[in-house]
Amino acid sequence: MQRREFMKKTAIAGVALAAGTSLFGAAGKSTITCKGYAAFDESGELKPWKFQRRAVRENDILFEVKATSICHSDIHTELGHWGKQTYPQVPGHEIVGVVTEVGSKVTKFKVGDRVGVGCMVDNVDVPSLQGKSEQYDANTVFTYGQSYKAEPTGISQGGYSDYFVVHEHFAVHLPDDIDFNHAAPLMCAGITTYSPLMKYQIKKGDNVGVAGIGGLGHLAVKIALSKGANVTAFTTTPSKVKDIQSWGAAAVVVSSPDDLAKFRAKFDYVISTIPYEFDMMPYIAMVKPFGNFTVVGMPVNFSQKIQTLALAATKVNFNASLIGDMKETQEMVDYCAKNKIYPEIEIIKADEINAAWKKVVNKEARYRFVIDPKTF
Numbered sequence: 314m315q316r317r318e319f320m321k322k323t324a325i326a327g328v329a330l331a332a333g334t335s336l337f338g339a340a341g342k343s344t345i346t347c348k349g350y351a352a353f354d355e356s357g358e359l360k361p362w363k364f365q366r367r368a369v370r371e372n373d374i375l376f377e378v379k380a381t382s383i384c385h386s387d388i389h390t391e392l393g394h395w396g397k398q399t400y401p402q403v404p405g406h407e408i409v410g411v412v413t414e415v416g417s418k419v420t421k422f423k424v425g426d427r428v429g430v431g432c433m434v435d436n437v438d439v440p441s442l443q444g445k446s447e448q449y450d451a452n453t454v455f456t457y458g459q460s461y462k463a464e465p466t467g468i469s470q471g472g473y474s475d476y477f478v479v480h481e482h483f484a485v486h487l488p489d490d491i492d493f494n495h496a497a498p499l500m501c502a503g504i505t506t507y508s509p510l511m512k513y514q515i516k517k518g519d520n521v522g523v524a525g526i527g528g529l530g531h532l533a534v535k536i537a538l539s540k541g542a543n544v545t546a547f548t549t550t551p552s553k554v555k556d557i558q559s560w561g562a563a564a565v566v567v568s569s570p571d572d573l574a575k576f577r578a579k580f581d582y583v584i585s586t587i588p589y590e591f592d593m594m595p596y597i598a599m600v601k602p603f604g605n606f607t608v609v610g611m612p613v614n615f616s617q618k619i620q621t622l623a624l625a626a627t628k629v630n631f632n633a634s635l636i637g638d639m640k641e642t643q644e645m646v647d648y649c650a651k652n653k654i655y656p657e658i659e660i661i662k663a664d665e666i667n668a669a670w671k672k673v674v675n676k677e678a679r680y681r682f683v684i685d686p687k688t689f
Contacts, residue, residue: 343368344365344366344367344368344465345365345366345367345368345369345375345476345478346363346364346365347363347364347365347366347470347474347475347476347477348361348362348363348474348475348689349361349362349364349403349470349473349474349475349689350362350403350473350474350663350666350689351364351400351401351402351403351404351470351473352391352398352400352401352402352403352404353400353401354400355391355392355393355398357388357391357392357667357670358667359391359404359473359666359667359670361663361689362401362403364401364403364465364466364470365465365466366464366465366470366476366477366478367463367464367465367478369414369415369416369478370416370463370480371416371417371418371419372416372418372419372439372480372481372482373415373416373419373478373479373480373481374412374414374415374416374419374422374428374478374479374481374484375412375413375414375415375476375477375478376410376411376412376413376428376476376477376479376484377410377411377413377475377476377686378408378409378410378472378474378475378476378477378686379409379410379411379493379686380408380409380410380493380494380496380497380683380684380685380686381405381407381408381409381472381473381474381497381683381684381686382405382407382497382498382500382658382681382682382683382684383405383407383528383666383669383670383673383678383681383682383683383684384405384406384407384501384502384528385527385528385588385610385673386406386501386611387404387405387406387471387670388670388673388674389588389611389613390402390404390457390458391404394613394614395611395613395614398458399458399460399467399468401466402457402458402468402470402471403457403470403471403472403473403474404457404458404471404472404473405456405457405471405472405473405474405684406430406431406432406455406456406457406471406472406500406501407431407472407497407498407499407500407501407502407681408429408430408431408456408471408472408477408497408500409427409428409429409430409487409493409496409497409500410427410428410477410493410686411425411426411427411428412424412425412426412427412428413476415481416481419481420481421481421482421484421486422481422484422486426486427486427487427489427493428484428485428486428487429484429485429486429487429496429497429499429500429642429646430456430472430477430479430483430484430485430500431456431483431485431500431501431504431636431642432448432455432456432500432501432636433447433448433453433454433455433456433483433636433639434454434455434456434469434479434480434483435453435454435461435463435469435479435480435483436450436452436453436454436480436482436483437452438452439480439482442482445638446638447482447483447638447639448635448636448637448638449635454469455469456469456471456472457469457470457471457472458471473663473666473684473689474686474689475686475687475689482639483639485500485639485642485643485646486643486646487646487650488646488647488650488651490650491646491649491650491655494658494660494683495655495656495658496646496650497681497683498528498532498656498658498681498683499532499645499646499649499656500642500646501636502528502529502532502656502681503532503536503645503646503649503654503656504636504637504641504642504645505529505609505634505636505637506529506530506532506533506536506584506586506609507532507536507637507641507644507645507648507649508634508636508637508641508645509584509607509609509632509634510533510536510537510540510582510584511641511644512634513582513605513607515537515540515542515581515582516540516541516542517540517541517542518541518542518543519537519540519541519542519543519581519582520542520543520545520579520580520581520582521537521542521543521544521545521580521581521582521583521584522544522545522546522547522576522580522582522583522584522596522599522600523537523544523545523546523547523583523584523586524547524568524583524584524585524586524587524596525547525548525585525586525587525588525610526546526547526548526550526553526557526586526680527586527588527673527676527678527680528656528673528678528680528681529586529609529610530546530548530586531556531557531560531656531657531680532654532656533584533586534546534557534560534562535560535654536649536654538560538561538562539648539652539654543563544561544562544563545562545563545564545565545566545576545580546562546564546565546566547566547568547573547596548565548566548567548568549567549568549569549676550567550676551567553565553679554567556657556679556680570592570595573595573596573598573599574595576599577598577599578598578599578600578601578602578627579599579601580599580600580601580604581600581601581604582600582604582605582606582607583596583597583599583600583604583605583606583607584606584607584608584609585606585607585608585609585610586609586610587610587612588610588611588612589610589612589613590612590613590616590617590618591612593608593617593618593619594619594620594623594624597619597623597624597627597629597631598623598627598629600627600629601629602627602628602629603628603629603630604629604630605629605630605632606629606630606631606632607632607633607634608631608632608633608634609633609634619631656680656681657679657680657681658680658681658682658683659678659679659681659682659683660682660683660684660685661682661683661684661685662684662685662688663684663685663686663688663689664688666682666684669682
């Protein structure tokens, strides 16, 4: 997640291309009727909606959704925190299911395969993406809210739905030894934390801090622990302490900025998943000189104040990370399945989505809500 012009091209910003622009041409004549839940305005209240997805094209797959989960990004987006939206809009970019139809040129998948989709769904020139980071390509279509003339609704529609269509390049295979409900949150929360942890080569014995223990943060803790790191978790929610300890964290700190001075220059690496603007400098100062501090939690309006002189004095490499590429995403889900890194989930019915959103905002989620698509 990057500067404003780029974010306007993402699903979470919502308005990628100029009105009337078409990357892909008109949708086919035979569209797919879907049921889901959609936002109709910035109220934050979702309602049932029946809508049309495009017909399966030659490189597309259609799958029946078996689980879809709630990301805080869904809430930020539909409330208009990250830019004006086009409604009705179906959110959701943590989606898993079973393939029911494949296009004539599909080679990666067959009917009956278990499949997962995250934050990206298409690109005008997929062959050019080989070996590149798809999430940074200007033509990548994100999963919901992006102007997308291939779809009958004119925008990409997300995964709070019973069926989903995606270009095969932007789907991953799910290992048989992870169930759908636990696989769904990995498609965004998993890859968003896995990618930077692997990039900065977290290893056995490293001291790692995780700030913010929600849907992303709890997976960051588990992934870092799987690499042998000594993990300290920072949360503002005392009721989460026992959970975090049960995962194996070396320490849990119920924190305010005043509590962090004693950790100055103690960590090799810190990752922040906090989804609101906050005073970053006390957290950044916890990193050793020339260590890395990564932001993956995006605040309202993407605004965040950093004291540049104080940052320079810490000698810390400050950076941000946007999900991961498709190769990493497949590696991540395979890694999590192999190492039994499962998200903590609560399964809900579709008519509980609005209540679940309020719990996410109020820090009451434990730790990812997964929606049962049979209830749409």
